[in-house]
Structure formats: structure tokens, C-alpha cells
Amino acid sequence: MSLRPTRRQVMATAIVAGALPVLPRPAAAEDPAMGAAQAFSFDQVREMARDLAKQPYAPAEVPDADLLETIDYDLHNQITYRADRTLWGDVPGAAKVRFFHPGRYFKQPVEIFAVQDGKARQIEFSLDLFDLPEDHPARKLENAGFAGFRVMDPDEKNDWLAILGASYFRTSGYSGQFGLSARGIAIDSGGPGPEEFPRFSKFWLEQAPEGGIVIHALLEGPRVTGAYRLDTRHQPGKGVFQTIDADIFLRGDIERLGIAPLTSMFWYGKNNRFVGPDWRPEIHDSDGLEMLLATGERIWRPLNNPPRVMANAFGAQSVKGFGLSQRERSFEQYQDDGVFYEKRATAWIQPRGDWGPGSVMLIELTTNDEIHDNIVAFWNPGEPAAAGKEFNLSYTLDWVSDSPPQDTARFIATRVGAGGVPGQVRPPNTVKYVLDLDGKGLEGLDRSSGVEAVVEASRGTLSLVYAFPIATTDRWRVTFDLDFGEDPSDDPIDLRLFLRHEGQAMSETWIYQAFPSQLRALLADHA
Known part of the structure; x- marks a missing residue:
């Protein structure tokens, strides 16, 4: 399964364009040309999506597809949107919007409208909106249409929101660093059949207070249509905050429907350093899936490269929140002063209302490089996603430094190495897990206080289980050995652990999946 072209290709413009010099705005700056005004409301988008769901899917026509194929990564980066034609560029306090030119990886055009006072006017594509070399192949295009758009910081040097390709969108989060992505919907991600990528085909953009933007979007795909409203606000230094309303209409049956999907990259971290040949200690945009269940249980699942x-x-009667988190915030753990992985945002989703029974799903793909997004997380409703079904959902999506605080200790590191006791013969087929916690809620407790680690394994033998405070710090540590045996199969071993004191849970629940083939490779390196 391929999630999409490499993120360096798909999001190239969103990443690179912000670093390009911005030309001074001429005195005669103007908005791009627009069509006639027409009445607009989000109800119209919803009815449009509902009506389309009753009709056969018609793929969008791509004018000059062969010519667009020639506009590769390098040629696409030679095209820059003119600063003096920024939408709402001269409106004080308004969002500053610029548009992406199409290319090899973004051939299908999207329609974009500007909304004001209940009226929508289509923004007309023109090559005059872009600066590009005289001999550039894009000059031969007739009317290619826009590929997407981005919203600029107030000083217009960098963007803080980009929507480009399928139904993907990304923000610069709390730190100004782009990392993981969100999208409108996921269809059969991770199987059982080919993944389907519906796309946002039309956008209606509306100014919101303090430089925010309200984005109305029409989603179209072979088996789904949808109407989306993304109320998006940027608070520099704090994060990007979105309230998303989604009305989803199914054209056909869907085996695995993904609501509020997040896409990220995890190559290796402390838990699987042995799979990464790179010189940097860790490489990932996110290091764990976090879930808050309706029961109040908080779950932490470190990501893996299986x-x-x-x-x-992860089944639940309901969910209060979930997200892909980046908990490791130390530059020393990444040593990358080019992309600053320690500044990548945590994306936290909180349903508005009760989503009912279902499951948080985590898809993990194998990767051998940082350019491939290999992680997907989403909510999968418990009810069948059958043709004719309608889903009306609302949620918030916060791009922040951390998920909401909790009262109990949380896991901040997962490490694995050879099992046994130093100085003694190491037992075969045995690894040692070492888990560190931040110690919240464990203040005043020590080795003699009766804090215990409750650990379970789906198979194998557990031993040497200890929980104790780490000297000279406010952190705690749990260690245990796992003998995974001689079974030649590579079925994953599911692990589960939490701290308990006097019958009360003192930490979130840590769950993990270990693969004997990877553990054997780890032990072979230690031999």
C-alpha cells in the first residue's frame, strides 16, 4: 500500500515556498481576479455532497495532463506565487492566502472561491499570478487550475497552513515546523483492498477574526462524498486550533472507514534504534499514539517500524480523544538542525459529542527512510459503512506541543536490549524492556512504598519485573525481561503495563507490539 508519493514530493511546495524570499509588495497590490458573486452557505455544500452521493462517480478531467507530468519536483519549485497578488493581502488582520500551481504530483485542479457577506466569487486561475522562468513548460498550459492553497504568517515570510493533494492538510503547529498531516477521510487504509484517496475538489474561503480562516470544502471520491467546514485559528507559539464539522455520504460500501485520520512518519526511536543505520539518534515526526477512552483510561502506544x-x-464504547504525539522534545535526541524533529507538533483530536462504539485504528508500514510517511491513525465507527449511510461528525483538532495534561504518570521513553543480569550468562531469546515515566502523581513514593508494575504478555515468559524511582531525578523506571522462546513464527507479541499503588492506577497504560524477528536481530547484534 502506498499512502501517497513521498512527502518530500507531495508537500515540497508547502515546505520550500515559505523559505523563498518574498518580494516587496507593490503599491498597486490587488487580489486575484474573481468571477461573479453568488449566494453561499455551508448548507449548500452539504446538499451538493448529498446529491453527488446519489450519482455515479465522475473523475475530474485533467487538462494538459501530459504536460503537467513534465513539471517535476525541481520544475515545480521554480514556480512561485506573486506576493502582490495574495488574497486579502491588503486587508488589515485578515488571513493572507496564496495558491499552488499544479504539477506532476498535483494534476487535478480544484476550484477556489472567496466568501464575503454571504456571497462567493470564484478565484480565476491565471499564469500571471505566478513568477516562473521564461522557458518553463508551465507557460504552455491553457487553463490548468489551482492545485491548492496556503495561508501565510502576518509577515508573509512563511506559511502556517497548507492544503495540497487529495484531502491532506498540514499546519506549522506551535513551533513553525511542519510535520505530520491530517486529511478529510481515509478509505481502506492498511487494507484489506487498495486504499482510496478522495479529494477536496472545491473550496470556499472565508475570513475569520484575528487572521483565522474558515474553509468550506467539498469532498469527492468513488465511494464517498462529503461537506467539511474547518474553522482554523493560529496562535503563534501556542499552536493551530481547528474545529471541524464533517457531513459524510457513502456512495458505496467501505470495509474500513477512517474518520479524522492523521498521517505521520516513524523510522526509529529509542525503542527500535537497531533498525536505523542513520547516524542520528532518532528520526520521527511522532513517537506514539495516545488515546483517552470514555472510561477515563489513558493509553500510550509507542510507534513501531514493523x-x-x-x-x-483499539476498541472502545466511545473515545474522548486521540492523537499522534511527539513526546521527545530534546534536540540532543535527534541532532538534526535542518528539520528539527523535536519541534514537530502533536495532533490531538477531541470529538464534539459522543461518537459511539468503534475503535481507534493504527496502521504501521515498514520504512527504511524518513521521506516516507508510514503511520496512519483514525477513528473507525462500529456501525457498518454501507452505501447510502450518512455520518455527521464534529471534532476539534489541535496542533500543539503536547496533549491535554493528565493526573497520573506518563511514559516518556521505551528502550529494549539484551535481557538477563550484567556479569552473568545472558539467557537466550530474552530481551529487557526499560520504560521511563515522568513521575507525576508518584511524588513522595519510593522503592519501599509498594508501587508495582502490572505487566502482561500475549505469549512468552516475563521475569525480573521492577518499578523504582530513578536516583537524582523525579522520574520512575520499570524494567522487565521477556523470553520470547524458540517459536519460528513472527506473530507479534502484545505487551501491556501500568503502575499500581494500593489498588489504584498510578500511570497511563503502556501497550506495545514486539516482533520476534526484530528481537532476534537485536540480540544477534549484541552477541
């Missing part, structure tokens, strides 16, 4: 595609479902 030997094959893995799809895990």
Missing part, C-alpha cells in the same frame, strides 16, 4: 504492514484496532 517488518510488515500492521493494522491494530
Whole structure:
């Protein structure tokens, strides 16, 4: 399964364009040309999506597709949107919007409208909106249409929101660093059949207070249509905050419907350093899936780079929140002063209302490089996603430094190495897990206080289980050995652990998936 072209290709313009010099705005700056005004409301988008769901899917025509194929990564980066034609560029306090030119990886055009006072006017594509070399192949295009758009910081040097390709969108989060992505919907991600990528085909953009923007979007795909409203606000230094309303209409049956999907990259971290040949200690945009269940249980699942595609479902009667988090915030753990992985945002989703029974799903793909997004997380409703079904959902999506605080200790590091006791013969087929916690809620407790680690394994033998405070710090540590045996199969071993004191849970629940083939490779390196 391919999630999409490499993120360096698909999001190239969103990443690179912000770093390009911005030309001074001429005195005669103007908005791009627009069509006639027409009445507009989000109800119209909803009815449009509902009506389309009753009709056969008609793929969008791509004018000059062969010519667009020639506009590769390098040629696409030679095209820059003219600063003096920024939408709402001269409106004080308004969002500053610029548009993406199409290319090899973004051939299908999208229609974009500007909304004001209940009226929408289509923004007309013109090559005059872009600066590009005289001999550039894009000059031969007739009317290619826009590929997407981005919203600029107030000083217009960098963007803080980009929507480009399928139904993907990304923000610069709390730190100004782009990282993981969100999208409108996921269809059969991770199997069982080919993944389908519906796309936002039309956008209606509306100014919001303090430089925010309200984005109305029409989603179209072979088996789904949808109407989306993304109320998006940027608070520099704090994050990007979105309230998303989604009305989803199914054209056909869907085996695995993904609501509020997030896409990220995890190559290796402390838990699987042995799979990464790179010199940097860790490489990932996110290091764990976090879930808050309706029962109040908080779950932390460190991400993995498995030997094959893995799809895990974490069932719940309801969910209060979930997201892909980046908990490791130390530059020393990444040593990358080019992309600053320690500044990548955590994306936290909180349903508005009760989504009912279902599961948080985690899809993990194998990767051998940082350019491939290999992680997907989403909510999969418990009810069948059958043709004619309608889903009306609302949620918030916060791009921040951390998920909401909790009262109990949380896991901040997962490490694995050879099992046994130093100085003694190491037992075969045995690894040691070492888990660190931040110690919240464990203040005043020590080795003699009766804090215990409750650990379970789906198979194998556990031993040497200890929980104790780390000297000279406010952190705690749990260690245990796992003998995974001689079984030649590579079925994953599911692990589960939490701290308990006097019958009360003192930490979130840590869950993990270990693969004997990877553990054997780890031990072979230690031999």
C-alpha cells in the first residue's frame, strides 16, 4: 500500500515556498481576479455532497495532463506565487492566502472561491499570478487550475497552513515546523483492498477574526462524498486550533472507514534504534499514539517500524480523544538542525459529542527512510459503512506541543536490549524492556512504598519485573525481561503495563507490539 508519493514530493511546495524570499509588495497590490458573486452557505455544500452521493462517480478531467507530468519536483519549485497578488493581502488582520500551481504530483485542479457577506466569487486561475522562468513548460498550459492553497504568517515570510493533494492538510503547529498531516477521510487504509484517496475538489474561503480562516470544502471520491467546514485559528507559539464539522455520504460500501485520520512518519526511536543505520539518534515526526477512552483510561502506544504492514484496532464504547504525539522534545535526541524533529507538533483530536462504539485504528508500514510517511491513525465507527449511510461528525483538532495534561504518570521513553543480569550468562531469546515515566502523581513514593508494575504478555515468559524511582531525578523506571522462546513464527507479541499503588492506577497504560524477528536481530547484534 502506498499512502501517497513521498512527502518530500507531495508537500515540497508547502515546505520550500515559505523559505523563498518574498518580494516587496507593490503599491498597486490587488487580489486575484474573481468571477461573479453568488449566494453561499455551508448548507449548500452539504446538499451538493448529498446529491453527488446519489450519482455515479465522475473523475475530474485533467487538462494538459501530459504536460503537467513534465513539471517535476525541481520544475515545480521554480514556480512561485506573486506576493502582490495574495488574497486579502491588503486587508488589515485578515488571513493572507496564496495558491499552488499544479504539477506532476498535483494534476487535478480544484476550484477556489472567496466568501464575503454571504456571497462567493470564484478565484480565476491565471499564469500571471505566478513568477516562473521564461522557458518553463508551465507557460504552455491553457487553463490548468489551482492545485491548492496556503495561508501565510502576518509577515508573509512563511506559511502556517497548507492544503495540497487529495484531502491532506498540514499546519506549522506551535513551533513553525511542519510535520505530520491530517486529511478529510481515509478509505481502506492498511487494507484489506487498495486504499482510496478522495479529494477536496472545491473550496470556499472565508475570513475569520484575528487572521483565522474558515474553509468550506467539498469532498469527492468513488465511494464517498462529503461537506467539511474547518474553522482554523493560529496562535503563534501556542499552536493551530481547528474545529471541524464533517457531513459524510457513502456512495458505496467501505470495509474500513477512517474518520479524522492523521498521517505521520516513524523510522526509529529509542525503542527500535537497531533498525536505523542513520547516524542520528532518532528520526520521527511522532513517537506514539495516545488515546483517552470514555472510561477515563489513558493509553500510550509507542510507534513501531514493523517488518510488515500492521493494522491494530483499539476498541472502545466511545473515545474522548486521540492523537499522534511527539513526546521527545530534546534536540540532543535527534541532532538534526535542518528539520528539527523535536519541534514537530502533536495532533490531538477531541470529538464534539459522543461518537459511539468503534475503535481507534493504527496502521504501521515498514520504512527504511524518513521521506516516507508510514503511520496512519483514525477513528473507525462500529456501525457498518454501507452505501447510502450518512455520518455527521464534529471534532476539534489541535496542533500543539503536547496533549491535554493528565493526573497520573506518563511514559516518556521505551528502550529494549539484551535481557538477563550484567556479569552473568545472558539467557537466550530474552530481551529487557526499560520504560521511563515522568513521575507525576508518584511524588513522595519510593522503592519501599509498594508501587508495582502490572505487566502482561500475549505469549512468552516475563521475569525480573521492577518499578523504582530513578536516583537524582523525579522520574520512575520499570524494567522487565521477556523470553520470547524458540517459536519460528513472527506473530507479534502484545505487551501491556501500568503502575499500581494500593489498588489504584498510578500511570497511563503502556501497550506495545514486539516482533520476534526484530528481537532476534537485536540480540544477534549484541552477541
